[in-house]
Amino acid sequence: MIDxxxxxxxxxxxxxxxxxxxxxxxxxxxGGVGNASYxxxxxxxxxxxxxxxxxxILMSNKCSYDCLYCVNRYSNDIPRASATPDEICExxxxxxxxxxxxxxxxxxxxxxxxDRTMELMLETVIKLRKVYGFYGYIHLxxxxxxxxxxxxxxxxxxxxxxxxxxxxxxxxxKLLAPQKSxxxxxxxxxxxxxxxxxxxxxxxxxxxPAGQTTQMIIGASPETDGQIIRLTEGLxxxxxxxxxxxxxxxxxxxxTALLPQDPVGLLREHRLYQADWLLRxxxxxxxxxxxxxxxxxxxxxxxxxxxxxxxxxxxVEVNTASPEMLLRVPGIGFKSASKIVAxxxxxxxxxxxxxxxxxxxxxxxxxxxxxxxxxxxxxxxAIKNLIALSERADTFEQMSMFxxxxxxxxxxxxxx
Amino acid sequence: xxxxxxxxxxxxxxxxxFESFTLKERPIAVFSGAFQPxxxxxxxxxxxxxxxxxxxxxxxxxxxxxxxxxxxxxxxxSSDDLMESIVFSVAHKCLSARKNLTDNYSDPDMLAxxxxxxxxxxxxxxMTGFVRFxxxxxxxxxxxxxxxxxxxxxxAPHFKKRxxxxxxxxxxxxRNILTAYDGKNLITLKSDKPVTVYxxxxxxxxxxxxxxxxxxxPVFERKNLRQQANFLPHRYRRNxxxxxxxxxxxxxxxxxxxxxxxxYKPDVTDDD
Numbered sequence: 287m288i289d290x291x292x293x294x295x296x297x298x299x300x301x302x303x304x305x306x307x308x309x310x311x312x313x314x315x316x317g318g319v320g321n322a323s324y325x326x327x328x329x330x331x332x333x334x335x336x337x338x339x340x341x342x343i344l345m346s347n348k349c350s351y352d353c354l355y356c357v358n359r360y361s362n363d364i365p366r367a368s369a370t371p372d373e374i375c376e377x378x379x380x381x382x383x384x385x386x387x388x389x390x391x392x393x394x395x396x397x398x399x400x401d402r403t404m405e406l407m408l409e410t411v412i413k414l415r416k417v418y419g420f421y422g423y424i425h426l427x428x429x430x431x432x433x434x435x436x437x438x439x440x441x442x443x444x445x446x447x448x449x450x451x452x453x454x455x456x457x458x459x460k461l462l463a464p465q466k467s468x469x470x471x472x473x474x475x476x477x478x479x480x481x482x483x484x485x486x487x488x489x490x491x492x493x494x495p496a497g498q499t500t501q502m503i504i505g506a507s508p509e510t511d512g513q514i515i516r517l518t519e520g521l522x523x524x525x526x527x528x529x530x531x532x533x534x535x536x537x538x539x540x541x542t543a544l545l546p547q548d549p550v551g552l553l554r555e556h557r558l559y560q561a562d563w564l565l566r567x568x569x570x571x572x573x574x575x576x577x578x579x580x581x582x583x584x585x586x587x588x589x590x591x592x593x594x595x596x597x598x599x600x601x602v603e604v605n606t607a608s609p610e611m612l613l614r615v616p617g618i619g620f621k622s623a624s625k626i627v628a629x630x631x632x633x634x635x636x637x638x639x640x641x642x643x644x645x646x647x648x649x650x651x652x653x654x655x656x657x658x659x660x661x662x663x664x665x666x667x668a669i670k671n672l673i674a675l676s677e678r679a680d681t682f683e684q685m686s687m688f689x690x691x692x693x694x695x696x697x698x699x700x701x702x
Numbered sequence: 703x704x705x706x707x708x709x710x711x712x713x714x715x716x717x718x719x720f721e722s723f724t725l726k727e728r729p730i731a732v733f734s735g736a737f738q739p740x741x742x743x744x745x746x747x748x749x750x751x752x753x754x755x756x757x758x759x760x761x762x763x764x765x766x767x768x769x770x771x772x773x774x775x776x777x778x779x780s781s782d783d784l785m786e787s788i789v790f791s792v793a794h795k796c797l798s799a800r801k802n803l804t805d806n807y808s809d810p811d812m813l814a815x816x817x818x819x820x821x822x823x824x825x826x827x828x829m830t831g832f833v834r835f836x837x838x839x840x841x842x843x844x845x846x847x848x849x850x851x852x853x854x855x856x857x858a859p860h861f862k863k864r865x866x867x868x869x870x871x872x873x874x875x876x877r878n879i880l881t882a883y884d885g886k887n888l889i890t891l892k893s894d895k896p897v898t899v900y901x902x903x904x905x906x907x908x909x910x911x912x913x914x915x916x917x918x919x920p921v922f923e924r925k926n927l928r929q930q931a932n933f934l935p936h937r938y939r940r941n942x943x944x945x946x947x948x949x950x951x952x953x954x955x956x957x958x959x960x961x962x963x964x965x966y967k968p969d970v971t972d973d974d
Contacts, residue, residue, distance in 0.1 A: 287907070287911075288911070290910065290911060290914050293911055293914050293915060294914050294918050297914070297915050297918040297919055298918045301918070301919055301920065301921055302921065315863060315864065315866060317866070317867075318867075319864075319865060319867070319868075320864055320865075321863055321864050323830075325827075327827070327830055327831040328828075328831050328933070329831040329832070330831075330832075330916065330934065330942065330944060331929075331930045331933045331934040332916065332919050332920035332930065333920045333922075333925050333926070333927060333930055334920040334921050334922070334924040334925055334926055334929075334930075335924075335926040335927075335928075335929030335930045335932075335933065336920065336921075337933065338916070338919060339831075341915070342919065377911070380904075380908050381908070381911075381912060381915075383835065383837075383843065383865065383868065384834060384835045384836070384837070384843075384908065384912070385831075385833050385834060385835050385845070385861075386834070386912050386944075388831075536921060536923050536924070549923055552924070625807075629807070629808075633808070639808065642807070642808075642813065643807075
């Protein structure tokens with residue numbers, strides 16, 4: 287059994303991997319332990335508000351690479367540990383039977399060579415499936431640079447695989463992760479994507495039932511939102527990825543001049559995820575979302591920002607607009623759009639009906655008419671201010687008599 | 703005005719419907735537990751007569767098929783104070799119109815009915831994650847839960863599929879209902895007797911490992927207790943082993959936000 291101290295080290299080293307979902311696979315139980323639930327299940331929530339769905343753990347954090355942004359880089363002075371395949375299998379099985387977790391998320395630092403590391407991870411996965419009879423969810427990190435045979439073989443045992451893109455451009459990669467290159471990351475991703483597409487054509491749903499994902503760090507390097515969103519779009523189109531995860535940079539290391547000293551705020555990550563959702567589910571293209579200065583507007587969400595730029599397309603009539611157009615209205619999401627389309631078959635809808643259907647009317651009201659009636663603002667600047675205020679964005683504040691801090695000083699001084 | 707007091711039987715609401723249609727009167731409320739009648743409200747006790755309930759059930763099947771009847775039974779699992787009144791109104795309206803009206807969301811009763819239904823199905827989903835099994839000396843997995851609604855037998859099939867070769871007990875300690883799986887069949891029974899569980903010798907060790915994992919998995923710079931409480935309400939935590947010994951987790955998550963320069967404001971209160 288793995289001891290407490292090593293579990294602590296391996297958990298702490300793995301926690302910066304953002305992916306936690308256990309969805310996309312409906313693996314059935316075939317006489318052993320476990321199955322996978324297609325929608326995924328969250329088993330607990332930690333103090334940072336993220337869910338625990340999979341046992342996220344490294345096989346080892348003894349890394350031979352020296353990526354500046356990474357907590358496990360070899361020049362960093364942290365306690366090191368590793369676990370054997372059997373220890374990980376046992377822990378997974380025992381946690382799974384107690385219903386603590388939905389499966390295993392196995393990653394590793396590159397200990398020795400990529401091939402050696404990948405072999406160990408593959409051994410663990412095969413043991414878990416064949417010896418321990420585990421049918422639950424397994425998410426495996428692919429080690430860039432490992433042999434293609436190893437990576438392909440892993441694909442037929444696990445539910446989801448992912449390779450970390452780490453940084454959104456090759457230049458940053460060279461600077462911050464000298465042992466990695468764009469090619470070493472993208473080639474295995476492309477190979478896995480190719481295998482995945484072939485398997486689906488042959489109707490083989492056993493190869494990576496939940497597909498492939500990736501993650502990148504935001505804010506450690508100077509790339510703009512525009513570059514990141516275009517890269518994301520390319521990954522979805524070319525490699526058929528299921529998800530791209532973003533992780534805003536948190537300083538985890540001794541200080542270096544190449545990295546920002548402060549953590550990047552969560553707002554940028556949030557806006558990128560919103561844009562990501564628009565790409566995947568709402569039929570938006572990357573070019574539509576990006577502003578002239580190549581960044582997303584921090585004050586309002588990307589859909590709102592797009593609608594304000596294209597205000598000539600609005601307002602749309604809720605009772606007659608096409609479903610595609612309804613999806614483009616800020617405040618109307620996938621669920622409310624389908625409710626509207628279903629309900630307007632029976633009766634004309636009014637603003638009250640939309641409130642009942644839980645449409646976010648504070649945003650939508652400026653972009654729709656209900657039976658010819660319009661209740662919003664017309665000027666884009668006024669709309670933007672109202673929406674930003676209603677979202678309580680940090681940059682906007684309704685002044686009161688007793689507003690504190692800089693604002694009240696500037697009022698007293700007559701500057702405002 | 704009139705209100706019906708019904709007995710605790712599962713299908714007692716159908717007797718109330720029978721009474722209402724026979725006497726052509728419409729009660730303002732139907733209840734089995736506590737109810738505060740208004741000044742001019744007359745409370746009428748409806749006796750449970752199985753035959754009447756069966757007749758109404760047949761009528762409901764004629765109106766909306768077996769699916770309507772099963773949806774009514776599903777919503778009756780709710781422990782909402784207004785559940786009886788809502789189910790009564792929905793069944794009454796469906797019977798009067800002779801068709802299934804449950805998807806007519808512009809009707810406030812139907813909307814309330816729909817919301818009770820989603821609350822139950824949501825809780826069934828989250829409880830499949832929040833159940834914690836403990837290994838007992840005899841090798842049976844035991845779990846105690848306190849869900850808001852009476853759903854213990856709805857969660858059990860999920861675990862039957864998942865752990866087909868294990869034996870387990872799901873114990874709803876709020877309602878004293880147990881669902882047990884003996885390796886072949888699921889059995890649900892009601893028992894008011896206290897349950898004593900003797901734990902396996904390894905159990906505490908794995909609970910400690912889980913506690914360690916839980917304490918060191920969060921990114922401390924992003925502490926956000928409000929979001930945690932939104933997703934995992936405090937009332938569920940008393941049955942989850944990782945929250946029973948919170949001391950270590952508090953030490954691990956001690957504030958380390960001094961160097962954040964206000965970039966991220968965790969708008970958090972420690973009390974829920």
